[in-house]
Amino acid sequence: MAILEVDSLRKEYGDFTAVDGSTFAVERGEVFGVVGPNGAGKTTTLKMLAGLIEPTGGTAVVAGHTPGDPAMQRRLGFLPEESPLYEEMTANSYLEFFADLYDVPRDVARDRIERSLERLDLEHRDRRIGNMSKGMQRKVAIARALVNDPDVLIFDEPASGLDPLTTNYIIEFTRELSDEGKTIVFSAHNLFHVESVCDRIVIMNDGRIVARGTVEEIRDAHGGTEYHVYATADAGGDPVAGEPTVDADGDGAGAAGDGADVDGTGVATGDAGADASGGGEFRHVVADMDGVEAVREAVEREGGRVTDIQTKTPSLEEIFLEVAGEPAAARDDSATGPADENAEDTENAEDAADTENAAEART
Numbered sequence: 623m624a625i626l627e628v629d630s631l632r633k634e635y636g637d638f639t640a641v642d643g644s645t646f647a648v649e650r651g652e653v654f655g656v657v658g659p660n661g662a663g664k665t666t667t668l669k670m671l672a673g674l675i676e677p678t679g680g681t682a683v684v685a686g687h688t689p690g691d692p693a694m695q696r697r698l699g700f701l702p703e704e705s706p707l708y709e710e711m712t713a714n715s716y717l718e719f720f721a722d723l724y725d726v727p728r729d730v731a732r733d734r735i736e737r738s739l740e741r742l743d744l745e746h747r748d749r750r751i752g753n754m755s756k757g758m759q760r761k762v763a764i765a766r767a768l769v770n771d772p773d774v775l776i777f778d779e780p781a782s783g784l785d786p787l788t789t790n791y792i793i794e795f796t797r798e799l800s801d802e803g804k805t806i807v808f809s810a811h812n813l814f815h816v817e818s819v820c821d822r823i824v825i826m827n828d829g830r831i832v833a834r835g836t837v838e839e840i841r842d843a844h845g846g847t848e849y850h851v852y853a854t855a856d857a858g859g860d861p862v863a864g865e866p867t868v869d870a871d872g873d874g875a876g877a878a879g880d881g882a883d884v885d886g887t888g889v890a891t892g893d894a895g896a897d898a899s900g901g902g903e904f905r906h907v908v909a910d911m912d913g914v915e916a917v918r919e920a921v922e923r924e925g926g927r928v929t930d931i932q933t934k935t936p937s938l939e940e941i942f943l944e945v946a947g948e949p950a951a952a953r954d955d956s957a958t959g960p961a962d963e964n965a966e967d968t969e970n971a972e973d974a975a976d977t978e979n980a981a982e983a984r985t
């Protein structure tokens with residue numbers, strides 16, 4: 623049963639539409655990712671769910687209540703992108719202060735805070751928050767979101783800008799919270815984290831949801847797995863100029879957008895490799911094993927042989943760049959088919975990818 627339901631949620635700032643009619647539901651115990659490039663509308667969406675900003679249109683129901691309703695606030699934990707912390711306080715005094723605001727009895731609060739900080743592996747709890755590292759401060763902010771033992775947690779970029787160790791800790795912790803039955807909605811740039819922890823995601827761009835589903839479903843809707851069959855004879859493939867046929871790129875990825883010649887018959891329909899007389903090698907891109915078999919038969923009829931077969935699965939990042947790079951007119955909110963190839967406006971998506979690359983580079 624859905625614990626969080628959003629219907630046609632919308633936020634306008636004057637003439638500008640920050641969130642343009644989002645509809646989704648999150649099941650109890652799910653980790654649900656809201657993904658998108660800078661300015662996509664993620665924070666605005668999460669703040670509306672947390673009752674911090676008023677929607678211009680549409681509805682949201684969180685744990686049976688309208689956002690902003692005090693009854694909902696008791697069941698919700700919100701981690702803002704930038705958590706304002708009281709720098710003069712220690713972690714313990716700060717968290718006890720917030721537990722008081724939620725009327726959590728002192729002894730319950732102490733146990734809860736101790737457990738959260740223990741699980742988050744927060745050291746130096748008596749240090750002034752202002753003197754803590756960024757990662758430690760983030761952990762304190764997460765513990766704050768848990769102080770009222772909420773059913774629903776909304777985390778805005780929980781691990782953004784943190785070192786890999788702290789990031790992994792937070793991602794693992796998020797998974798554990800969901801295993802305990804808490805529902806978590808979180809926004810992220812870093813698609814690796816999304817892929818490792820989210821049950822389902824929506825990808826937003828320019829205020830709209832442009833893809834939705836499990837990572838697998840989104841992959842399938844945007845190309846899915848392809849097979850690259852390398853052979854010494856042409857069966858309707860592309861000539862491979864000087865590329866080794868074995869382990870062509872070694873990474874098993876990178877095929878998104880490269881398989882436009884799959885025509886559903888299993889055999890590629892692209893460049894027929896008219897210069898086959900050179901005795902070169904040919905790559906045939908097909909969608910399934912039947913296609914692989916069809917290529918093998920055709921190649922053998924030509925007197926050639928298959929030298930290598932590679933499976934290519936588009937990474938979430940490649941799909942993200944594809945769907946987040948689409949112009950507004952080409953968007954498909956239902957994510958039921960490959961996106962339009964016309965992808966001129968990739969600046970935002972590239973920013974996001976850069977952010978991710980930078981994060982990966984620190985690993």
Ligand SMILES: Nc1ncnc2c1ncn2[C@@H]1O[C@H](COP(=O)(O)OP(=O)(O)OP(=O)(O)O)[C@@H](O)[C@H]1O
Pocket residue numbers: 635638639640658659660661662663664665666667
């Ligand atoms: N108070 C505001 N007034 C006017 N425009 C706003 C306001 N708040 C947000 N916006 C705009 O709404 C759009 C969506 O912003 P939002 O913060 O939700 O994006 P985001 O996806 O969270 O981006 P980021 O990853 O950079 O945090 C942006 O273009 C932003 O400039």
